[in-house]
Amino acid sequence: MNSVLNISAYRFVGIADPLALRDRLAPRAGVLGLLGTILIAREGINLFLAGAPEAVRTFLDDLRADGRFTGLEAKESxxxxxxxxxxxxxxxxxxIRMNRPAIQPAAGRAPALDAATLKRWLDDGHDDEGRPVVTLDTRNAFEVDQGTFEGALDWRLRKFSEFPAALQAHATELAGKTVVSFCTGGIRCEKAAILMREAGLDHVWQLDGGILKYFETAGAAHFRGHCFVFDERELLDARLAPANADQDSGCGGV
Structure with missing residues (x-):
């Protein structure tokens, strides 16, 4: 029986005193028996936590009581x-390290594309204006190797901070196309989409909620393999279940 609730969530928002927030959240998560990682910076918060469902949801309720995190959405598995x-x-x-301090998602997001619309565009082979659609995987190469969208661009990144240089090298390949950047939960592709728009690409979207949200909405459609996650489960199938628990997941081969 699956009794452990896993969540991933992030928000780009100005945090004037990250140390104070850390000192408040760390003991609260500890008292609730949660394990995982919470990253805090002046640009926002990124968290991956797991524990008893009531404890996880209590922690989220406490976090959302802070006006900076009201409405924070968490992806569950x-x-x-x-x-x-x-x-x-x-x-x-x-x-999420990009080494481009001028990229500030809290000051304004790139347009976000919902999973259902991406699936429809991939079904059709073009966007609503008839432009060809390309998906751009902003994750590290070893993650891509475990699964990605059919035909996705893969720039063989070793780490996300290599993305700006890769974009400079490949920008001409994206001209005239609708580009949908994606990643595991949305955080990398959000920064990537902003950088691409600032580089002069006009038709750039980020996949809202990343692969995990896409799985919730569209299942395995147009996706081959599994989604790598940074915990002991390692791979999730399109049901957001550990892939090694059932290799007949219907998500396609790795």
Whole structure:
């Protein structure tokens, strides 16, 4: 029985005192018995947590009571056992490192595309204005190797901070196309989409909620393999279940 609730969530929002937030959240998560990682920076918060359902939801309710995180959406999945070994609450320079401090999602997001619309565009082979659609995987190469969208662009990134240089090298390939950047939960593709728009690409979207939200809405459509996650489950299938628990997941081969 899957009794452990796993969540991933992030929000780009100005945090003037990350240390104070860390000192408030760390003991609260500990008291609730949660394990996982909470990253805090001046640009926002990024968290991956797991525990008893009531404890996870209590923590989220507490977090959302802070006006900066009202309406924070969390992507949920379930597992039979705790996938994390410890709780880490860390303050960092960026919640996802790009080394481009001018990219500030809290100041304005790139347009977000919902999963149902992406599936329809991929079904049709073009967007609503007839432009060809390309999906751009902004994850690291080893993650891409476990599964990605059919025909997705893969720039063989070793780490996300390589994305700006890769964009400069490949920007001409994207001209005249509708580009949908995607990642696991939305955080990397959000920064990537902003950078692409600032580089002069006109038709750029981010996949809202990333692969995990797409799985919730569209299942395995147009996706081959599994989604890599940074915990002991390692791979999730389109049901958001650990892929190694059932290799006949219907998600296609890795």
């Amino acid at each position: 379930w597992s039979q056992r705790q996938p994390f070994r410890k709780l880490l609450v860390k303050v960092k320079r960026e919640i």
